[in-house]
Amino acid sequence: MADASTPAQSSDTPKGLALAVTAYVLWGFLPLYMKAMAHIGPVEIVAHRIIWSVPLAGLLLIALGRTRDLRAALRDPKMLGMACLTAALISVNWAIYVWAIASGNALDAALGYYINPLFSIALGSLLLREPLNKTQMVAVGLAAMGVLVLVVQAGSLPWAALGLMLSWGFYAFFKRSLPIGPNQGFLLEVLILLIPALAYVTWLGAQGSGHFGLVAEDTLLLAGAGIVTAVPLLVYANGAKLVRLSTMGILQYIAPTMIFITAIAVFGEQIDRGRMIAFPLIWAALVVYSIPMIRQMRAQA
Numbered sequence: 001m002a003d004a005s006t007p008a009q010s011s012d013t014p015k016g017l018a019l020a021v022t023a024y025v026l027w028g029f030l031p032l033y034m035k036a037m038a039h040i041g042p043v044e045i046v047a048h049r050i051i052w053s054v055p056l057a058g059l060l061l062i063a064l065g066r067t068r069d070l071r072a073a074l075r076d077p078k079m080l081g082m083a084c085l086t087a088a089l090i091s092v093n094w095a096i097y098v099w100a101i102a103s104g105n106a107l108d109a110a111l112g113y114y115i116n117p118l119f120s121i122a123l124g125s126l127l128l129r130e131p132l133n134k135t136q137m138v139a140v141g142l143a144a145m146g147v148l149v150l151v152v153q154a155g156s157l158p159w160a161a162l163g164l165m166l167s168w169g170f171y172a173f174f175k176r177s178l179p180i181g182p183n184q185g186f187l188l189e190v191l192i193l194l195i196p197a198l199a200y201v202t203w204l205g206a207q208g209s210g211h212f213g214l215v216a217e218d219t220l221l222l223a224g225a226g227i228v229t230a231v232p233l234l235v236y237a238n239g240a241k242l243v244r245l246s247t248m249g250i251l252q253y254i255a256p257t258m259i260f261i262t263a264i265a266v267f268g269e270q271i272d273r274g275r276m277i278a279f280p281l282i283w284a285a286l287v288v289y290s291i292p293m294i295r296q297m298r299a300q301a
Contacts, residue, residue, distance in 0.1 A: 016242025020251050023236035026228070028258025031101045031109070033228050035267065037221050038102035040211050044204060045225060046094045047197040048212065050190050052226020057187040060234060069184045079178065080192075086174050087189040093167035094229075100160040106263035107275065111150075112164030113256040114282050117249065118143045118289060119169045127173070135292055142285035146278040153274025182237035186230070249293045253286065 037045055061067055073079045100109040118140050124130040132140070150158045178185050204210030211218040240248055260279075263269040271279070 012244055012247050013242040016239050017247070019235050019239025020243050020248060021254065023232045023239060024251055024254035025258070026232040026235070027255035028262075030228060030232075031106050031259055031262050032266070033221075033224075034098055034101040037098075037218070037225075040218065040222070042095045042098040042102065043200065044211065045098045045222070046091055047200045048222040049094060049225045049229040050091070050193045050197040051201065052223055053190045053230040054187070054194055054226075056226055056230040057183065057190060057234065061183055061187055064183065066181065066184060069180050070188060073180050073184065073188055079180070082174060082177050083185070083188045084192055086171055086178065086185075087192040089167050089171040089174070090189060091193055093164060093171060096160055096163040096167065100164070104267065104269060105160045106259055106267055107269050107271070108158050108160035109164060110256040110260040110263060111158065111275075111279070111282065112161035113168070113259070114253070114279075114286060115143050115147070115161065115165045116168055117252065118285055119165050120172060121289075123169055123173055135288055139285040139289035142281050142288065146281035146285070149278045149281065150274045153272065153277075182240070183234060186233055186237070250290060 034045070061070065073083065097109055100106060121132065121136050122140050125132050147158065147162075150161075175185065180188065201210060201212065205212070212222050213219055243251075264271065
């Protein structure tokens with residue numbers, strides 16, 4: 001998934017809105033695809049997400065004629081180092097997400113992505129010394145209370161939700177330091193991850209424990225993992241340039257809401273007492289967080 005950390009846009013365009021909504025809806029349906037591969041290990045799935053994303057992202061970059069920035073990035077040690085960090089964070093995020101869906105913790109996946117924008121605010125305050133206004137302080141406080149309720153109720157931290165929040169929050173934070181376009185940046189990250197991904201898949205094949213090439217359904221699902229990974233990211237990247245930041249801030253709730261509904265209605269996950277308290281607290285936090293953005297959208301309209 002993606003956050004709303006994109007360059008400022010003065011107005012929303014119909015094309016931008018269509019692309020942004022399409023990206024978030026595709027992310028919302030992603031659990032259904034990942035659930036079909038629940039019998040395959042998360043690391044193997046992530047490896048194939050990487051491998052099959054490379055040709056798609058590469059072909060798009062060639063078609064757009066934007067390979068020059070990528071070549072320059074490959075020759076810049078500082079940029080490569082930062083890209084290695086963001087690539088590691090996104091691979092961890094993917095692995096936690098795949099595990100959460102396969103293991104019956106899709107509600108925690110939704111929770112992690114609901115909290116993410118509030119965590120990004122807190123991160124900016126702590127690391128960039130960005131001051132929090134009263135509304136943001138209330139929103140972050142409500143979200144923290146929601147997580148605390150889950151900890152008290154379950155007796156342990158919601159590791160999947162926190163792992164997704166931390167990995168994506170820091171990914172978005174460090175991604176801002178990459179002076180390269182989103183399409184080029186995505187291809188750079190999967191290229192960095194390509195060698196270890198190929199090595200792991202080859203090792204699985206040699207051990208006889210891999211799933212690719214053995215059963216037609218599994219092979220198609222694993223190959224298609226690149227499509228369901230790259231397409232929403234690339235659609236989002238191109239739509240975000242044509243939509244205001246405040247609009248993206250509201251639209252980003254589409255995906256976790258769809259994940260939440262899918263977890264209950266399709267996967268049959270149960271909402272225990274802790275979640276019955278925590279989710280409304282976090283939703284309230286998001287309402288408080290969104291009010292200034294909605295007011296800004298109305299004023300600009």
